[in-house]
Each structure stands twice: as C-alpha cells, then as structure tokens.
Amino acid sequence: MKIITILGARPQFIKAGSVSREIIRQREAGCDIQEVIVHTGQHYDANMSDVFFEEMQIPKPDYFLGIGGKTHGAMTGQMIEKIESILVKEEPDWVMVYGDTNSTLAGAIAASKLHIKIAHVEAGLRSFNMRMPEEVNRILTDRISSVLFCPTQAAVDNLTKEGVDSWQTDTSVVLSGDVMQDGALFYKGLAQKPSNLNIAGDCVLCTIHRAENTDDPQRLKQIISALNEIAQTQQVILPLHPRTKKLLEMGEYDTSNLSIIDPVGYLNMVWLIDNCSLVMTDSGGLQKEAYFFGVPCITMRDETEWVELVEAGANVLVGADKKRILDAYHNTKSSSVVETHSEDLYGGGKASKRIVKVLLNG
Numbered sequence: 001m002k003i004i005t006i007l008g009a010r011p012q013f014i015k016a017g018s019v020s021r022e023i024i025r026q027r028e029a030g031c032d033i034q035e036v037i038v039h040t041g042q043h044y045d046a047n048m049s050d051v052f053f054e055e056m057q058i059p060k061p062d063y064f065l066g067i068g069g070k071t072h073g074a075m076t077g078q079m080i081e082k083i084e085s086i087l088v089k090e091e092p093d094w095v096m097v098y099g100d101t102n103s104t105l106a107g108a109i110a111a112s113k114l115h116i117k118i119a120h121v122e123a124g125l126r127s128f129n130m131r132m133p134e135e136v137n138r139i140l141t142d143r144i145s146s147v148l149f150c151p152t153q154a155a156v157d158n159l160t161k162e163g164v165d166s167w168q169t170d171t172s173v174v175l176s177g178d179v180m181q182d183g184a185l186f187y188k189g190l191a192q193k194p195s196n197l198n199i200a201g202d203c204v205l206c207t208i209h210r211a212e213n214t215d216d217p218q219r220l221k222q223i224i225s226a227l228n229e230i231a232q233t234q235q236v237i238l239p240l241h242p243r244t245k246k247l248l249e250m251g252e253y254d255t256s257n258l259s260i261i262d263p264v265g266y267l268n269m270v271w272l273i274d275n276c277s278l279v280m281t282d283s284g285g286l287q288k289e290a291y292f293f294g295v296p297c298i299t300m301r302d303e304t305e306w307v308e309l310v311e312a313g314a315n316v317l318v319g320a321d322k323k324r325i326l327d328a329y330h331n332t333k334s335s336s337v338v339e340t341h342s343e344d345l346y347g348g349g350k351a352s353k354r355i356v357k358v359l360l361n362g
Helices: 010-028 050-056 072-090 102-113 133-144 153-161 179-188 217-230 242-250 266-275 284-292 307-311 322-334 351-361
Strands: 002-007 034-039 094-098 117-121 147-150 172-175 203-207 235-239 259-261 278-281 297-299 315-317
Touching: 002 010, 002 072, 002 102, 010 034, 010 050, 010 094, 010 117, 010 179, 010 351, 034 072, 050 266, 072 102, 094 102, 102 117, 102 133, 117 133, 117 351, 147 153, 147 351, 153 172, 153 307, 172 351, 179 266, 179 284, 179 351, 203 266, 217 235, 217 242, 217 322, 235 266, 266 284, 278 284, 278 322, 284 297, 284 307, 284 315, 297 322, 307 315, 315 322
Parallel strands: 002 034, 002 094, 094 117, 117 147, 147 172, 203 235, 203 278, 235 259, 278 297, 297 315
Antiparallel strands: none
16 A cells, blocks of 8 residues: 655644654554655745654655745645646555645645545544635545544534535545644653753743734734733743744834743754643644643634633633733633543544554555
C-alpha cells in the first residue's frame, strides 16, 4: 500500500508525525506500507530546517512544491496542478490530508479528479462561521473524502447532521480520536525550556495570532489591556509573531507588564504549556494542548471548533471583551482546576494506531 500525505504548515507536520511513526512501526513489523510526503510550502517557516525534522522525529518531505505567499485562489490552483502530477507519477492507493488549510483542499481535489481514495484526518470539525477560509476548506474536503477520521464525537455528530450517509455509498466515518493528543504525549518527554527566559514562578501562557483579533484595533486593544492588567499580579508570557509585535509597537497599546518573547519552537511550547497554570489564546490547537496537560484555558474568540472543551468546563470563550476576559481569569484563579485527563474526549493517545489500522484494512 502506498499513501501520499499532503501537508502545508508546521502544525500539520507535527500532527502527521504521529501517524508517520505508526506507519514506520507497521512497516518494521512486516506490513507492506509506504508513505510519500508532499510539502506544498503553503506556510514558509524558517524553523522547519533539517534539525526540526530530526528533533521532532518526523520524516522529511519527499517533495517540496514551494507554493506560498499568494492569494487563496492562486495558491490552491497551483497546488492542485502540481499535486496532480505527483499523484499521476506515484500512483498511490490513498491520499491523506489533515485539517483545513488550502493544502488540505488542494490535495483532496487533485485526488478526487483522479479517483484516488481520500483520508481526511480531523474531519467533521465546524466553527459554523463561513467567513473563515478554513471552514470552507474543511467542509469541501469532507464532502469528497472516502474515509473521515473524526477526532471527537461532536465531529461525528456534525457529519451526521449534514447527511453524510447520503454523500457517497462508500464514505465511512471513523471516531479515531485526535492525533494531536498522540503527539502531545510523545513530545512531553522531549520538551525543552526556552533559553534566556526568566519565569517568575506561576505564569500565564498567552498567544494571539488570528486576523479577527490582530487586524481589528478595538479587539486587539481590549485583549492587550486585559492581559497587561493581569500581568500586574502574575507573569504573562506572550510569544508574538513579528507582524503582531509591529502592530503593537505602532499603536497605542500598553504592554509594559507583559513578557513578550519571539515565537518559540514546538518543543519549547510544550514545555511552556506543561509549566504554566493558565493558557489564554485564540489558537485552535493550543486550546486542546492545554487540555492534554490538564491546564485550564481561556479562549479569546467568539466561537470554537472544540465545543466539548467548553462543555467540560476546561475552556471558557470570552471573545475580545476586556471585562469578560478579566472575569474569566479571576473565576479560573479562584476555582479548582477541572480534571481534564479523560480518554473519552480525544482518544487517549491512540488515534494514529486506529487510523493506520483502518487504512490497512481498507
């Protein structure tokens, strides 16, 4: 069996790394299975050097397409064209895609036109916000995939409500669990403390990167003002993208109390999550990673794909309102931490095994 995996951003490589390690284990155990990895280049990341793949124990890509920095249409179109030529050459049994990037959709479209079976990992997730490009990508990819690997029961329920049984006669839905949990448990043992970072005991880890927050001065001002107030009594560590850092420097934002640092590598981020007492973020992935390590989370968005975390009390949605952010912070500090290490929500670190088993049997 030959599987072609299409990836376009560093988080996707980290997720796919868990499945790749399971494929290698199966091959070493005698299974005739091969994985070919295609990196579209959608997100250029200077941290993704050879050292990155070695440290993260992730196979290096077999193909690098170098497509990035373009409009959604141009990027997706060029990806489809180049991916198609690789599929014709490699003749895979499966094309596997992850999540909701333009690379995800391009890989799925190219495979569907060639009648190659598509496996979508992280299927069924919905924010119900069609203004998000990611929402469009994930819905369209689900619609043309052969097997939908859902990380949660909520994702399965979303597909059921959308009538998945009527899409194709051979579409299957699998509650696989979340490969992110597989990775978090694996990388916890490899975590590294960021160098040149002074941590004053108990700290808050915060990230802000979504355009809905960074490109809206009013939302950004509310968030930064709340964080700066929190940082008067508890250290707030804020790894910040250069673009967002520049926005803060250009505007009237008081960041005097914040511990602003440059973006850190994944193993550094795992260490920070595992050693903080609270996560505050607008990142989808970080919401779950906080949960995996038993850390409460405040999400500065108006919606989340991970509704089960809110229902479990492990995550609080506050939007970008300063009062709601501060209220959630004080409530979290005054209440006991909810025990969040439950295998029921995300599969207990066994998602990769379930995914590869289904592919081998399919």
